[in-house]
Amino acid sequence: xxxxxxxxxxxxxxxxxxxxxxxxxxxxxxxxxxxxxxxxxxxxxxxxxxxxxxxxxxxxxxxxxxxxxxxxxxxxxxxxxxxxxxxxxxxxxxxxxxxxxxxxxxxxxxxxxxxxxxxxxxxxxxxxxxxxxxxxxxxxxxxxxxxxxxxxxxxxxxxxxxxxxxxxxxxxxxxxxxxxxxxxxxxxxxxxxxxxxxxxxxxxxxxxxxxxxxxxxxxxxxxxxxxxxxxxxxxxxxxxxxxxxxxxxxxxxxxxxxxxxxxxxxxxxxxxxxxxxxxxxxxxxxxxxxxxxxxxxxxxxxxxxxxxxxxxxxxxxxxxxxxxxxxxxxxxxxxxxxxxxxxxxxxxxxxxxxxxxxxxxxxxxxxxxxxxxxxxxxxxxxxxxxxxxxxxxxxxxxxxxxxxxxxxxxxxxxxxxxxxxxxxxxxxxxxxxxxxxxxxxxxxxxxxxxx
Amino acid sequence: xxxxxxxxxxxxxxxxxxxxxxxxxxxxxxxxxxxxxxxxxxxxxxxxxxxxxxxxxxxxxxxxxxxxxxxxxxxxxxxxxxxxxxxxxxxxxxxxxxxxxxxxxxxxxxxxxxxxxxxxxxxxxxxxxxxxxxxxxxxxxxxxxxxxxxxxxxxxxxxxxxxxxxxxxxxxxxxxxxxxxxxxxxxxxxxxxxxxxxxxxxxxxxxxxxxxxxxxxxxxxxxxxxxxxxxxxxxxxxxxxxxxxxxxxxxxxxxxxxxxxxxxxxxxxxxxxxxxxxxxxxxxxxxxxxxxxxxxxxxxxxxxxxxxxxxxxxxxxxxxxxxxxxxxxxxxxxxxxxxxxxxxxxxxxxxxxxxxxxxxxxxxxxxxxxxxxxxxxxxxxxxxxxxxxxxxxxxxxxxxxxxxxxxxxxxxxxxxxxxxxxxxxxxxxxxxxxxxxxxxxxxxxxxxxxxxxxxxxxxxxxxxxxxx
Numbered sequence: 001x002x003x004x005x006x007x008x009x010x011x012x013x014x015x016x017x018x019x020x021x022x023x024x025x026x027x028x029x030x031x032x033x034x035x036x037x038x039x040x041x042x043x044x045x046x047x048x049x050x051x052x053x054x055x056x057x058x059x060x061x062x063x064x065x066x067x068x069x070x071x072x073x074x075x076x077x078x079x080x081x082x083x084x085x086x087x088x089x090x091x092x093x094x095x096x097x098x099x100x101x102x103x104x105x106x107x108x109x110x111x112x113x114x115x116x117x118x119x120x121x122x123x124x125x126x127x128x129x130x131x132x133x134x135x136x137x138x139x140x141x142x143x144x145x146x147x148x149x150x151x152x153x154x155x156x157x158x159x160x161x162x163x164x165x166x167x168x169x170x171x172x173x174x175x176x177x178x179x180x181x182x183x184x185x186x187x188x189x190x191x192x193x194x195x196x197x198x199x200x201x202x203x204x205x206x207x208x209x210x211x212x213x214x215x216x217x218x219x220x221x222x223x224x225x226x227x228x229x230x231x232x233x234x235x236x237x238x239x240x241x242x243x244x245x246x247x248x249x250x251x252x253x254x255x256x257x258x259x260x261x262x263x264x265x266x267x268x269x270x271x272x273x274x275x276x277x278x279x280x281x282x283x284x285x286x287x288x289x290x291x292x293x294x295x296x297x298x299x300x301x302x303x304x305x306x307x308x309x310x311x312x313x314x315x316x317x318x319x320x321x322x323x324x325x326x327x328x329x330x331x332x333x334x335x336x337x338x339x340x341x342x343x344x345x346x347x348x349x350x351x352x353x354x355x356x357x358x359x360x361x362x363x364x365x366x367x368x369x370x371x372x373x374x375x376x377x378x379x380x381x382x383x384x385x386x387x388x389x390x391x392x393x394x395x396x397x398x399x400x401x402x403x404x405x406x407x408x409x410x411x412x413x414x415x416x417x418x419x420x421x422x423x424x425x426x427x428x429x430x431x432x433x434x435x436x437x438x439x440x441x442x443x444x445x446x447x448x449x450x451x
Numbered sequence: 452x453x454x455x456x457x458x459x460x461x462x463x464x465x466x467x468x469x470x471x472x473x474x475x476x477x478x479x480x481x482x483x484x485x486x487x488x489x490x491x492x493x494x495x496x497x498x499x500x501x502x503x504x505x506x507x508x509x510x511x512x513x514x515x516x517x518x519x520x521x522x523x524x525x526x527x528x529x530x531x532x533x534x535x536x537x538x539x540x541x542x543x544x545x546x547x548x549x550x551x552x553x554x555x556x557x558x559x560x561x562x563x564x565x566x567x568x569x570x571x572x573x574x575x576x577x578x579x580x581x582x583x584x585x586x587x588x589x590x591x592x593x594x595x596x597x598x599x600x601x602x603x604x605x606x607x608x609x610x611x612x613x614x615x616x617x618x619x620x621x622x623x624x625x626x627x628x629x630x631x632x633x634x635x636x637x638x639x640x641x642x643x644x645x646x647x648x649x650x651x652x653x654x655x656x657x658x659x660x661x662x663x664x665x666x667x668x669x670x671x672x673x674x675x676x677x678x679x680x681x682x683x684x685x686x687x688x689x690x691x692x693x694x695x696x697x698x699x700x701x702x703x704x705x706x707x708x709x710x711x712x713x714x715x716x717x718x719x720x721x722x723x724x725x726x727x728x729x730x731x732x733x734x735x736x737x738x739x740x741x742x743x744x745x746x747x748x749x750x751x752x753x754x755x756x757x758x759x760x761x762x763x764x765x766x767x768x769x770x771x772x773x774x775x776x777x778x779x780x781x782x783x784x785x786x787x788x789x790x791x792x793x794x795x796x797x798x799x800x801x802x803x804x805x806x807x808x809x810x811x812x813x814x815x816x817x818x819x820x821x822x823x824x825x826x827x828x829x830x831x832x833x834x835x836x837x838x839x840x841x842x843x844x845x846x847x848x849x850x851x852x853x854x855x856x857x858x859x860x861x862x863x864x865x866x867x868x869x870x871x872x873x874x875x876x877x878x879x880x881x882x883x884x885x886x887x888x889x890x891x892x893x894x895x896x897x898x899x900x901x902x903x904x905x906x907x908x909x910x911x912x913x914x915x916x917x918x919x
Contacts, residue, residue: 152707159702159709176646177673180680186706190684193647193669 042089274439306354514556520898527906537574572820575600602665634807657828732775
């Protein structure tokens with residue numbers, strides 16, 4: 001792929017179907033903006049699938065989820081560009097996700113799940129063509145052959161607890177040596193050396209092939225990346241690639257919307273009712289110690305900005321606390337500047353955006369720090385205590401701890417939200433300000449009810 | 452790896468009695484006394500074996516088989532093929548020699564006659580002559596590794612000891628041998644109908660089991676994973692002393708292979724043969740073993756109740772075992788909707804007793820060595836003769852020719868000049884002729900075709916790639 005600053009020429013894809021196998025990087029020219037944008041769109045799809053999987057959604061639900069995500073994100077104004085976007089975004093993400101074992105594993109799982117869903121939707125012809133591309137020697141079973149085999153095929157299906165529905169008429173034959181796992185489990189009808197494989201079994205086999213090809217490709221990509229590309233592209237593509245996998249993809253809460261203002265009078269009460277645990281903790285420590293180190297100031301400070309605390313109120317708030325420790329003068333000299341900086345009134349005048357969960361989770365609090373994600377960084381004991389203080393019931397605490405053990409920190413926070421507010425949060429928490437605004441919605445609706 | 456153990460106990464015969472017996476003895480077929488003079492005491496020893504390897508063992512047939520057509524003159528024949536095959540010998544004194552290989556039929560024959568092994572095993576065909584293996588690595592490009600090997604199965608009746616009461620351990624009789632017959636029928640049918648194999652040789656193991664050699668090219672080239680998958684496809688019995696229920700059918704139906712095995716072979720065998728020959732319900736100990744397989748207290752106590760009282764009054768003319776089996780079946784299969792664990796309980800019981808139990812390890816690995824057909828079993832003196840799967844019910848392990856019997860027959864038949872081979876004068880003749888006509892000839896015909904076809908295909912391919 002060539003990356004250009006100007007218009008690219010679109011190349012017509014060779015595939016019969018629109019489901020590319022991503023065998024090799026196509027000779028397309030890509031605009032630099034598209035390089036990043038396409039990748040971000042695809043990443044939304046993959047992350048959505050990832051979220052669905054870690055919530056334990058069933059395969060049919062994942063299919064629907066994938067369908068919606070793909071439709072929402074992978075469109076393109078020019079119909080002929082849709083396939084190119086698909087291919088380009090995949091290859092860009094390969095660069096992003098080839099770089100560590102964990103990234104590769106994640107990318108493999110999501111791309112395979114996506115592939116599985118898309119493969120199932122293809123026409124029989126397209127599926128056969130795809131199988132041929134994988135060198136899988138499958139032959140479709142004709143209708144007449146199916147009729148004569150129906151009883152046996154139905155019996156096998158019932159024997160493995162997956163009875164055939166009237167829709168299940170697509171079968172393929174393949175030499176039995178090609179499907180040792182299915183033969184070993186007696187999950188296929190075997191006759192004269194041919195195994196009769198059902199559609200859903202074919203999907204598994206094709207997906208396995210897809211996954212193993214992609215796995216090998218990722219290793220090669222990583223080698224190329226570390227040996228040459230990263231250095232060559234250090235001024236152009238590398239920064240984009242390195243930023244991509246940590247990108248937060250939701251609203252950035254730089255402009256507080258519905259809740260325009262909170263006053264420092266209300267802040268204690270609001271903290272108790274609507275702050276997520278990470279911010280509660282920082283807030284409590286600030287009240288306790290009258291001080292926070294830099295990481296904590298950034299995390300809490302930007303959060304408060306997103307929540308609607310105006311600059312003047314922010315200055316007053318932090319001064320009230322810090323001056324109890326370091327004195328008013330030192331506050332004005334050393335700390336006020338950086339608060340103003342956060343609000344974009346100094347220096348570069350960048351209006352910094354509050355940190356997303358992803359960013360907070362990946363931070364590394366050291367000694368004396370209180371920032372980071374408590375679900376990740378707290379000991380089990382401390383986390384249980386903190387949840388207790390939030391009045392989370394014991395069963396919910398266990399569910400949360402389970403999520404924590406499996407490293408699903410955001411899901412843990414979501415469960416906490418649900419337990420504290422008594423409502424469900426289907427979207428899942430991925431930004432502290434989101435937690436806050438969702439929480440406020442619930443709190444205010446309750447207040448309306450009470451009145 | 453030399454294993455030295457104490458010499459097996461056996462009486463030795465004097466040279467005169469056996470050494471040149473076949474030439475010196477004068478036989479008068481009409482006189483019974485003549486037969487006594489020719490009789491050979493029932494033994495197994497090195498001297499008998501020497502005569503056997505000298506006159507009876509079908510060296511040339513084994514060579515032709517193992518060559519799979521590569522001993523021919525066709526340009527596509529692989530001259531190195533036979534020499535890459537591993538044989539192993541177990542000698543007298545349990546000395547074990549591995550990685551034996553030979554370049555020709557005569558080398559093989561001379562080696563066997565000279566070393567007189569108590570047991571000959573056949574291993575895989577390697578990438579290079581086993582004799583040269585030390586020059587090659589274990590991994591990488593230049594390796595010493597198996598490249599072809601028959602798909603083999605080993606079924607041993609001692610694996611059925613928990614379900615046969617007539618014998619135990621090494622013994623086998625006509626009451627329990629039919630378990631082997633049934634195993635042959637089930638596996639043979641499946642190898643042919645399900646997997647499409649054609650060139651299958653079943654061999655008596657000499658004492659208490661059977662071996663199966665699947666020799667199709669496709670079978671010889673299977674990987675370990677593929678072999679394991681076939682072995683698993685055949686596996687039903689899963690358990691050990693700790694599990695009560697070793698056969699468990701959970702689906703809504705049986706896989707067609709199992710259903711066919713049940714309806715065509717196992718059901719009837721259990722009902723008509725095994726039930727009676729093993730008297731499966733005749734004692735409390737025995738029927739408790741079956742009741743253990745029924746996961747329903749109310750049913751088992753009902754049956755137990757019936758049978759405990761029945762013990763005292765056996766007025767019925769019908770066999771107890773038959774009656775009790777009927778009762779059990781009736782309760783389990785009668786109209787009432789059954790709990791999950793009971794739905795196929797009757798089938799599970801039948802399968803537990805009758806379904807083939809394979810030695811999985813033998814089948815899974817290409818480098819597993821297996822005893823060659825026509826060896827003589829040292830403990831029984833019986834020859835490992837082929838078994839015809841089409842009439843395996845007629846096979847009688849207690850009537851298989853022994854080494855001494857064969858020598859006796861040879862002695863008797865000295866003056867007949869109308870046969871080409873010594874073995875044709877003996878009971879071994881029938882086995883060798885069967886080996887040739889049913890197995891070897893069709894196999895070699897198919898091998899020849901395979902060699903010629905692949906050669907022609909290669910020629911065609913190179914012609915095509917040379918065209919503009």
